Amino acid sequence: MISRVFQGIRVAFLAGILVVVPLGATIWVLTFVMGILESTVRLLPDGIQPEVLIGRPIPGLGILLTLTTVMLAGTLTRSFFGRRVIEFYEAMLGRVPIVSSVYQGVKQLTEALFSGSEGQFRQVVLVEWPRRGVYAIAFHTGEAFLSADDPDEELVNVFLPTTPNPTSGFYLMLPRSEIRPLDLTVEEAFKLIMSAGIVAPGRRVIETQEVQKLTHRDDGMVPLDDLHDK
Numbered sequence: 001m002i003s004r005v006f007q008g009i010r011v012a013f014l015a016g017i018l019v020v021v022p023l024g025a026t027i028w029v030l031t032f033v034m035g036i037l038e039s040t041v042r043l044l045p046d047g048i049q050p051e052v053l054i055g056r057p058i059p060g061l062g063i064l065l066t067l068t069t070v071m072l073a074g075t076l077t078r079s080f081f082g083r084r085v086i087e088f089y090e091a092m093l094g095r096v097p098i099v100s101s102v103y104q105g106v107k108q109l110t111e112a113l114f115s116g117s118e119g120q121f122r123q124v125v126l127v128e129w130p131r132r133g134v135y136a137i138a139f140h141t142g143e144a145f146l147s148a149d150d151p152d153e154e155l156v157n158v159f160l161p162t163t164p165n166p167t168s169g170f171y172l173m174l175p176r177s178e179i180r181p182l183d184l185t186v187e188e189a190f191k192l193i194m195s196a197g198i199v200a201p202g203r204r205v206i207e208t209q210e211v212q213k214l215t216h217r218d219d220g221m222v223p224l225d226d227l228h229d230k
Contacts (some may be wrong), residue, residue: 038062124184144173
């Protein structure tokens with residue numbers, strides 16, 4: 001009887017953990033981000049701070065100010081004057097060794113995640129990493145700037161993210177024949193990587209092209225589907 005009670009308590013506690021921890025982590029992250037956005041109101045001159053003008057702070061003003069600034073900046077960059085301003089400060093930053101590297105790295109990563117440019121994550125792919133017969137999720141990011149020894153073998157750029165932090169990883173140049181496009185969206189792939197495979201797609205994922213393409217193994221050539229079925 002007592003063991004059943006303790007078993008029930010244990011099950012209820014674990015069920016509560018599964019509910020409270022994700023919810024608490026989400027609330028903490030949102031609170032942290034909102035706090036950073038709200039603090040931007042302190043960048044205003046002292047003479048126009050809400051405490052000076054109306055005698056008390058205005059909740060949400062910093063968030064509204066940040067969103068408005070981002071939207072205005074986006075609108076400005078689409079104009080002739082805005083583009084010239086960006087070219088000017090990028091040229092200035094380009095003359096500072098360390099700052100230039102940091103700025104360009106962050107800019108390219110941001111463009112890859114949020115824009116529709118050639119540098120975006122074009123497709124989710126499967127690659128053999130870190131050795132033959134072991135597979136990892138990666139992203140095809142473009143065509144490589146190098147040529148392979150074999151003129152008929154085209155190299156492509158691949159970003160291989162790490163788990164559980166997909167913002168870090170490895171930049172690889174692989175022959176196109178060694179990457180296998182998957183029927184996965186970028187969002188699904190990120191969830192899969194960040195959760196270490198726990199949050200998997202609710203369907204069977206197949207290669208979008210050449211499903212029966214052979215994979216190189218030390219013990220011969222094995223169809224990828226055969227590996228899945230084993």
